[in-house]
Amino acid sequence: MQQKNIVVIGSSGHGKVVADILSHMPEYRLAGFIDTNKEKGTRCFGALTVLGNEADLPALMAAQQISGGIVAIGDNWIRSQVVAKIQAIAPAFAFINAIHPSAVISDTASIGTGNLIAANAVINTGAVIGHHCIINTMACIEHDNRMDDYASVAPRVVTGGNVSIGAYTAVSIGAVVKHGISIGEQSLIGAGAVVLKPVDAFSTWYGVPARKMGERKAGDKYL
Ligand SMILES: CC(=O)SCCNC(=O)CCNC(=O)[C@H](O)C(C)(C)COP(=O)(O)OP(=O)(O)OC[C@H]1O[C@@H](n2cnc3c(N)ncnc32)[C@H](O)[C@@H]1OP(=O)(O)O
Structure with a gap:
């Protein structure tokens, strides 16, 4: 198999x-990481190191035949930027x-690009x-x-x-969302x-049952 050389952008956990x-x-074949906040050469995962920052990408792509990769930044807003x-x-x-090989994804699900689908995740039909x-x-x-661009569900989230x-929108660790709910x-x-009731845009909800606890602006931190 002809492997594609790729990079991961972001070298945090x-x-x-x-x-x-x-x-x-x-x-x-993962060539290494791109990170603006770490020195070139910093070891991040096994022998893999930071190869440079975003501005170095065009030169790196040419020198190492890198075709692409994925942005691995947990914060949804920063990832989009x-x-x-x-x-x-x-x-x-x-x-x-x-996509981890243990993930179970229905053949009838549709998946865009740039997504992370971690171990034992399930994405069901439609x-x-x-x-x-x-x-x-x-x-x-x-x-x-339906999950729109830059949305995230943390470990052990379950939706109906x-x-x-x-x-x-970020659905945090262990949350449960009742069937038919729109966030x-x-x-x-x-x-x-x-979450038992529809959740309006730009808002924070938590608790059992979840209640609206505040308003949010684009880019507000949550991690
Ligand atoms: C692999 C990974 O690591 S994936 C990432 C995993 N991490 C997460 O999912 C983190 C999700 N973050 C949360 O749930 C946070 O608690 C937030 C964002 C909802 C709220 O954070 P903050 O605004 O900083 O709230 P803060 O910690 O100040 O708490 C305010 C009050 O709400 C309560 N509270 C906060 N979060 C929750 C929650 N999820 N459920 C119930 N009560 C909560 C606190 O106990 C506190 O109550 P008190 O005033 O009576 O002491």
């Missing part, structure tokens, strides 16, 4: 998880999906996943769900059927929440 998943995908930067600096960079989403370890996205999760864009569901 989340970047290491993505590198680990890619080590199980024989179609890719970095994707936009890379699209401007290196238009030929091809975003890939990192689900539509946008671009640059995170479906983290053991998360379950049930039938006919026909749930929609708006762009940039607007740029919202935040707290850890362990049980």
